[in-house]
Amino acid sequence: METLFMDNSYSVKVDADFDFKLSKDQISSLDLIKTGTNSYHLLKDGVSYHIEILDADFIAGTYTIGINGREHQAVISTPLDELIEKMGFATNSNKNIDSIEAPMPGLILDILVSEGQEVKEEEQLVILEAMKMENIITSPRNGVIKKIAVKKGDAVDKKQLLIEFQ
Structure with missing residues (x-):
């Protein structure tokens, strides 16, 4: 360690x-x-x-x-702040984010939205299981889901694309 x-x-x-x-x-x-x-x-x-x-x-x-x-x-x-960013968790403004990547390796337990759906900031999008814990990925901004790059049951790597916004 x-x-x-x-x-x-x-x-x-x-x-x-x-x-x-x-x-x-x-x-x-x-x-x-x-x-x-x-x-x-x-x-x-x-x-x-x-x-x-x-x-x-x-x-x-x-x-x-x-x-x-x-x-x-x-x-x-x-x-x-630098350690948090290095770990993949940014503290900066989220208004210009066009995509969401997996913050850590894990398994997609559920996808709570669909392509074309309008979402609000902080709305739940994906449930990712990592290290035997469920992590709810929320929307960093208001927007419309352009593409969902994963499906329920997929194993994902850190920084792998999950969702794109329009």
Whole structure:
């Protein structure tokens, strides 16, 4: 059995092309002053930055920030977020998902929808048995079922296509 250790760092991605890690020690050593409800002043390496949090989704870890008047998109994740994603369970927004894949290997016990059916977010779609437990796969968004790629009784692998949306 592998033992996983969580470090005390955050992964930060800004504008999808600039990645870095920040430890809790690095964060606490920043020369950062709160100047308003959502605004801060940061002094780093002798350079002054005016930072504003314009929009925040704490659950998804996504932020729109202004730095010296320029808008940027930032994604902040913890080691736990990264482990959950590595395991195949994403915590991000589900509104653009076009298909559902098996989160783990298992056996399809039941399919609760049919092709062409309109479904609501969180509606039950498939029952997958894995490790002697029944796992109910729910819809990540409102939509219409385009294709069901498995049938009752099928053995599936992790990341195998189960359902496609229109």
